[in-house]
Amino acid sequence: MQPPSTPCPHADGRRRRRLALLGAVLAIVGLAMAAATPSWGVQDADDQRRVEEVLALDGERDEGRVVFEQSAAPSCDTCHVLGAVGARGRLGPSLDEMQPSRETVVRAIVGGEVEIHDRQGFSEQLDDEQVANLATFVAKASVDPVARIDARRALGTSPWVGLAIALATLITLASTWYAVRIVLEMLRRGRDA
């Protein structure tokens, strides 16, 4: 027969120390992960300073369009809808619907604190002037009808638009004519049978 076991007087102390050690390890790992993760929604002082510097610049709309369509890689139209330039990207939010202000675009690229996060590293890729131009272009093109005038002109100037519409009209009329003729023919055959 074994003697009844008596609890070790040091066991509680050891358990507490182990728990404290585990907690410390977890806290260090958590802090390391937080430091390594891009901080969506949090801007550091450098970002904030750069936002202010970019906002102080006068952005050029036409230059911004070049950044939107060509300079950024991948180009902005890959992910965003912006009807003024026929952008049809589906991965990011629609800029036509969002109609972001100039400041919102700058903060999205430089600080990542709004809905259109910079997930492609545009902050490093584009210089301050390019960001300012891009923000001016997006802010105007998404709300200002003047920015859409080019597109409206295209409807009147490209001969292919007129040719395509003429062809479609011809096909519509001919298709209707042939479809009616075939249906009448089928009805006639049905009656004869």
Next chain:
Amino acid sequence: MLEGTTAVWARELVTLAHFLGAIVAFGAVLSVDAVNGFMKVNPKLAPASARVALVLSLLIWLGLLVLSVTGVLLLLDQPSLADDWKFQAKMVLVLLAFANGVVLNEWVTPRFEELASEWTEQTPRVKRFTKVAGASAALSLVAWLGAVVLGWLL
């Protein structure tokens, strides 16, 4: 209409209708070719094939009707599409497929029905007709396939 001003749901709906039109029309074109292929294997199927071809040609015209109406709406929403070489090549192929369809309807199908009774004998008239109809079917297939692929790439 200004570029990009159409509501997203309306554009999606028109795009869906355009796809459905392409599926119906291109599907019917493939079916007509398949029916013609069966007829070559078994000439006795000629009279039945002529009847089926009539129904399929109705589907092709209805598909084209939907494609042309929805195509214009999509172009008006995004006129810059017209500057793309793929769009321009597609329009040429559509014109080709349409012209071929008119020839098929005006000449090939009536002649086919006329010759269906003598198909099994393979008379010189039938042989001549088969060559012309075969070329027309091949042209139709190439034009439609090209238009569908270019439309997909746009």
